[in-house]
Amino acid sequence: MLILMRPDAESGEVESVLTQLRERGIRPQVTRTEDATCILAPDASKALRADQIGAMAGVLKVVPISSPFKLASLDGALGRTVVEVNGVRIGGGDLALVGGPCGVESREQLFTVARYVADAGVKLLRAGAFKPRTSPYAFQGLGLEGLRLLAEARKEFGLGIVTEALDVETFDAVEETADMVQIGARNMQNFALLRRAGRCAKPVMLKRGPSATLEEWLYAAEYILGEGNRQVVLCERGIRTWSDHARNTLDLSVVPAAKALTHLPILVDPSHGTGRRDLVVPMARAAIAAGADGVLVETHCNPEKALSDGPQALLPSDFAQMVQQLEGIHRLLRQAKGALGGMALHGL
Ligand code: PEP
Ligand code: MN
Numbered sequence: 001m002l003i004l005m006r007p008d009a010e011s012g013e014v015e016s017v018l019t020q021l022r023e024r025g026i027r028p029q030v031t032r033t034e035d036a037t038c039i040l041a042p043d044a045s046k047a048l049r050a051d052q053i054g055a056m057a058g059v060l061k062v063v064p065i066s067s068p069f070k071l072a073s074l075d076g077a078l079g080r081t082v083v084e085v086n087g088v089r090i091g092g093g094d095l096a097l098v099g100g101p102c103g104v105e106s107r108e109q110l111f112t113v114a115r116y117v118a119d120a121g122v123k124l125l126r127a128g129a130f131k132p133r134t135s136p137y138a139f140q141g142l143g144l145e146g147l148r149l150l151a152e153a154r155k156e157f158g159l160g161i162v163t164e165a166l167d168v169e170t171f172d173a174v175e176e177t178a179d180m181v182q183i184g185a186r187n188m189q190n191f192a193l194l195r196r197a198g199r200c201a202k203p204v205m206l207k208r209g210p211s212a213t214l215e216e217w218l219y220a221a222e223y224i225l226g227e228g229n230r231q232v233v234l235c236e237r238g239i240r241t242w243s244d245h246a247r248n249t250l251d252l253s254v255v256p257a258a259k260a261l262t263h264l265p266i267l268v269d270p271s272h273g274t275g276r277r278d279l280v281v282p283m284a285r286a287a288i289a290a291g292a293d294g295v296l297v298e299t300h301c302n303p304e305k306a307l308s309d310g311p312q313a314l315l316p317s318d319f320a321q322m323v324q325q326l327e328g329i330h331r332l333l334r335q336a337k338g339a340l341g342g343m344a345l346h347g348l
Helices: 011-023 049-054 106-118 142-155 169-178 191-198 215-227 254-262 270-274 276-291 315-339
Strands: 001-003 029-032 037-040 059-061 083-085 086-091 098-101 124-126 160-164 179-181 206-207 232-236 266-268 294-298
Touching: 001 011, 011 037, 011 191, 029 179, 049 142, 049 215, 086 098, 086 266, 086 276, 098 315, 106 124, 106 315, 124 142, 142 169, 142 266, 160 169, 160 254, 169 191, 191 206, 191 215, 206 215, 215 232, 215 254, 215 270, 215 276, 270 294, 276 294, 276 315, 294 315
Parallel strands: 098 124, 098 294, 124 160, 160 179, 179 206, 206 232, 232 266, 266 294
Antiparallel strands: 001 037, 001 059, 029 037, 083 086
16 A cells, blocks of 8 residues: 655654554555655555554555555556666656667677767667576676676766676676666566565666566566665567567567556667567667657677677667667657647657
8 A cells, every 4th residue: 555644744653654564564665755755565454454554643645556566556656767877767758778789798899889889879888798598508798807898888988887687696796887787588587686686776677578478577576676676677578479580579569558557667679579680670669659768779890790699789870870760759759749639658
């Protein structure tokens, strides 16, 4: 349930409500805005009736949350979440662009890509130092050396760094370097990792599992939110279907479907979503038109030589062109928003 405190509630009254909840094993989360304090208390109804909480000193109103996603739910939220990374707002109607190679391969490769990503006007660089690979014999990433290079690239180009945490053991090192930590698709239900991400001081981008339903994905987000990290971004990256013309099937209808259920922002990754360079830009355009808060796109200075995901990497010139197209579409949508009147353009 959501507990709204009176605007004039004293801090002692707020503390007393929190203590009562904690004593019953509930883990409340407090949000303070300029004119109100709000306590989100998932599962509080199992321990206390709404009228018992309503009778506590300083409580204005108790709102039950019917959604099973207590923390991720749009229902009961104070508004849509906007996650800010390196000055880029993910959510709130802005266009967030993230680009970079699949993995950090060398200083030269990373810096070449970082330079043209920054020149294209993109402020977030995504590259993996720890790579989740299907084959144990494939390139696994440079590990700690990769993180060191990413930190250097941030300094050199002023880019925010997005990089993946593969396990709990290496999470501390990733958290230190990253401006946003990626949880990969195949780790979407690694609950120990999700809990660790929930205790992380940096924003977390949670990819959808290759066979996860929207419900399972939001429950995964709930694990992160439940540990206190509110800065969660969802990322659709394609699911496994019978369709065999592409690596995965990019599920764009999940964008408005997710927006209807959750306050969390959502990015789309058309690179893993298709696995084919020629499909990436059309799907990136479609993602923005569908209401996504932005895209995450892989690009490489020399895709033929890439150590992972070369076939889906955009060439530098295509990357820059895509950025311009997406900015144009985003501008058009903003203008159209007025013209469309009551029609909901989620994320705008
Ligand atoms: C990646 O982003 O390079 C990656 C491995 O993605 P996913 O977890 O979506 O497969
Ligand atoms: Mn990749």
